[in-house]
Amino acid sequence: MLQDRVFAFALLGAEWVMWLLVGMSVLCVAVVGARLVRWLGDRDDGKADTALSRFARDGDAEGFGKALEVARGPAARVLASGLDAAEERGPESAEEVVAAALGAERQKLDTGLALLATTGSNAPFIGLFGTVLGIIRAFHDLSLTDASAAGSVMAGISEALVSTAVGLAVAIPAVVTYNVLQRQNKAILARVENRARLLLSRYKGAPRAAGA
Numbered sequence: 001m002l003q004d005r006v007f008a009f010a011l012l013g014a015e016w017v018m019w020l021l022v023g024m025s026v027l028c029v030a031v032v033g034a035r036l037v038r039w040l041g042d043r044d045d046g047k048a049d050t051a052l053s054r055f056a057r058d059g060d061a062e063g064f065g066k067a068l069e070v071a072r073g074p075a076a077r078v079l080a081s082g083l084d085a086a087e088e089r090g091p092e093s094a095e096e097v098v099a100a101a102l103g104a105e106r107q108k109l110d111t112g113l114a115l116l117a118t119t120g121s122n123a124p125f126i127g128l129f130g131t132v133l134g135i136i137r138a139f140h141d142l143s144l145t146d147a148s149a150a151g152s153v154m155a156g157i158s159e160a161l162v163s164t165a166v167g168l169a170v171a172i173p174a175v176v177t178y179n180v181l182q183r184q185n186k187a188i189l190a191r192v193e194n195r196a197r198l199l200l201s202r203y204k205g206a207p208r209a210a211g212a
Contacts, residue, residue: 014137014163017130021163024119024126025170031112032177038108044073044191052079052195056202061087074105075192082199091203098196102189109185113178120175127167134160 051067054060061083068080081101086094138157 014130014134014160017126017133017163018166021123021126021130021166021170024123025174028116028119028170028174028177031115035112035181042073044075044188045071047071048073048076048079048195052198056198059202074109074188075195078102078105078192078196079199082196086200086203091200094200094203098200102193102196105192106185106189109188113181113185116174116178116181120171120178123167123171123174124164125167127164127170130163130167131160134163 048068048071051064051071054067055064065080065083068076068083078098078101082094082098085097135157138160
């Protein structure tokens with residue numbers, strides 16, 4: 001009974017597998033599009049770097065905070081969180097706040113990457129699965145026809161092989177995009193962490209006021 005059900009499922013062929021791969025590719029394109037829109041709207045405009053350099057020279061925390069309010073990008077948000085914590089509770093607390101802010105930025109940057117990784121690693125196997133199903137159906141059709149109809153069966157096998165090609169066509173761009181975005185995320189977070197360290201070093205090197 002189970003074998004009959006599995007065989008009936010196999011006879012569905014590879015068409016639904018290719019539609020599944022197309023759906024996965026559409027989701028990947030949506031992830032990349034959303035990432036691009038987010039990046040364009042949240043690019044580091046350089047104002048946080050300029051304000052940090054000025055703060056490192058003159059120590060004007062109030063002016064630094066106002067500059068961060070109009071700055072854009074992950075660095076501005078992390079620095080603003082660290083500055084508030086350092087002014088209110090000291091550098092030790094600021095370190096924890098900065099770590100939490102970096103974690104939040106990492107989560108934002110990693111949104112959707114799991115889908116790209118899953119697609120890149122599994123799409124070839126899904127395509128191969130579709131090819132196997134297509135070949136099973138082609139040989140089943142061959143058993144029901146005479147030798148003169150073998151040409152049409154071979155055409156069915158050729159169509160089944162397209163499923164593997166589609167799987168690779170979906171997987172390769174997904175893997176490349178994942179690697180590019182992963183590398184970009186690491187670079188962004190490294191720059192933000194370096195700036196946060198500069199901020200914290202300014203407070204660690206300054207003596208605390210009595211009673212603070």
